[in-house]
Amino acid sequence: MADPQVLVAGAGPAGLTAALMLARAGIAVRVLERHTEPFEDPRAATIHPPTMEMLFESGVTADLLAEGIRAPVWQFRGREEGVVAEFDLSILADATPFPFRLQCEQHKLCRILLRHLEAFAHAEVLWGVTVADAAQDADGVTVTTSEGDLHRAAYLLGADGGRSVVRKSQSIAFEGFTYPERFLVVTTPRDMAAKGYAISSYVSDPVTWCALFKVPGKAPPGLWRIVFPTDPEAPEAELLDRVAAARRLATLIPDPEGYEVVHTNLYAVHQRVAANFRKGRVLLAGDAAHVNNPLGGMGMNFGVHDAILAAERIAAVLAGGDDDLLDRYDRQRRKVAEAFLQAMTIANKKTLEEKDPAARLARLDELRATAADPAKARAHLLKTSMIEGVRAAAAIP
Numbered sequence: 001m002a003d004p005q006v007l008v009a010g011a012g013p014a015g016l017t018a019a020l021m022l023a024r025a026g027i028a029v030r031v032l033e034r035h036t037e038p039f040e041d042p043r044a045a046t047i048h049p050p051t052m053e054m055l056f057e058s059g060v061t062a063d064l065l066a067e068g069i070r071a072p073v074w075q076f077r078g079r080e081e082g083v084v085a086e087f088d089l090s091i092l093a094d095a096t097p098f099p100f101r102l103q104c105e106q107h108k109l110c111r112i113l114l115r116h117l118e119a120f121a122h123a124e125v126l127w128g129v130t131v132a133d134a135a136q137d138a139d140g141v142t143v144t145t146s147e148g149d150l151h152r153a154a155y156l157l158g159a160d161g162g163r164s165v166v167r168k169s170q171s172i173a174f175e176g177f178t179y180p181e182r183f184l185v186v187t188t189p190r191d192m193a194a195k196g197y198a199i200s201s202y203v204s205d206p207v208t209w210c211a212l213f214k215v216p217g218k219a220p221p222g223l224w225r226i227v228f229p230t231d232p233e234a235p236e237a238e239l240l241d242r243v244a245a246a247r248r249l250a251t252l253i254p255d256p257e258g259y260e261v262v263h264t265n266l267y268a269v270h271q272r273v274a275a276n277f278r279k280g281r282v283l284l285a286g287d288a289a290h291v292n293n294p295l296g297g298m299g300m301n302f303g304v305h306d307a308i309l310a311a312e313r314i315a316a317v318l319a320g321g322d323d324d325l326l327d328r329y330d331r332q333r334r335k336v337a338e339a340f341l342q343a344m345t346i347a348n349k350k351t352l353e354e355k356d357p358a359a360r361l362a363r364l365d366e367l368r369a370t371a372a373d374p375a376k377a378r379a380h381l382l383k384t385s386m387i388e389g390v391r392a393a394a395a396i397p
């Protein structure tokens, strides 16, 4: 392929979505990915209604629906109290054609995007290529790889994750904080639905809060993943030990048979937003632009939304559109990253872990009242399903 019009750093959900949307717009695009094949780390698995809407026309949503598990209802629980509130997305049927969460692993979304991308001769993914630096001038951007190659294009989209080399190459600050505790994700084949848990459930507790969700896994009946906070002082090997993880699970949800644990992983959790999502010919999308805790399942969705808008704007500017379209991308996405993505995920964690007994009971009462009142439940669902944030972004001039 001759020089592409756009380079994308990173073949994660954000990078591949952007590449597909650019290719569909007739733009020559090259993705540079340091891994040698699609990465299968168990991470995001919840797809919200606006993401299914945005990916519908490309055919990606149909493939996701074929592989995913629909979750119209999610629960909020107290460890002692049991079910506190149930929220049913079906009441949003007039607001979205997809009134449910779809549980489908991130790596499956990536494989679906890759399959669709293969249909375009003017799109390519170069595997095993690590972006080391990027420099821009008046006419374009030059990317230097660790392998010593140079790639040149009119625009570069940094979708290279939380530690983005592209972001650092442009000296864009990544402001925010990192929680002292890491999150432990425990995967078990035990069917938590048989114990009354919804496919997506949050369990508040001042000490051992957790979030549970079902994923399709390799075959039915699927797997359950449970996310816990951990003691910052605890050694990593102890936290990752599967026998200890099974005990941790049994403490939360007693089971005479105990638990089989098939996987454990540990994540550092950050809340950060880049100071700019656009600097000249370089744009940022996905985790390169913002990172947040996984409670609410929003990070990957938000990155896909960034990618779709960034691709649309870059295509418009390449077709002769006003350069301000790219600044508007920054204004829109950065504003909602701060006002919705950061604010909501920080609040979700605070609600789950609230230690003050009076504040905790007040919050549980508020959630009960929200679920019981159809107007309040609808407002809550519009927010938590990311519909409100998408509408707010569209309204930013």
Ligand SMILES: Cc1cc2nc3c(=O)[nH]c(=O)nc-3n(C[C@H](O)[C@H](O)[C@H](O)COP(=O)(O)OP(=O)(O)OC[C@H]3O[C@@H](n4cnc5c(N)ncnc54)[C@H](O)[C@@H]3O)c2cc1C
Binding pocket: 009, 010, 011, 012, 013, 014, 015, 032, 033, 034, 035, 039, 042, 043, 044, 045, 046, 047, 106, 129, 130, 131, 132, 159, 160, 161, 162, 164, 165, 185, 267, 285, 286, 287, 288, 294, 296, 297, 298, 299, 300, 301, 302, 303
């Ligand atoms: C435990 C956990 C659970 C989560 N659950 C959810 C959820 O339910 N819902 C949700 O929406 N989000 C969730 N998230 C967040 C979600 O996983 C991320 O937001 C998502 O992966 C971001 O996608 P991305 O494409 O921006 O970045 P990434 O997925 O990180 O992809 C970046 C890509 O860039 C590549 N790359 C990095 N550096 C370079 C380089 N220098 N050169 C070339 N390539 C490079 C990487 O190899 C990678 O393939 C979760 C995260 C965690 C940790």
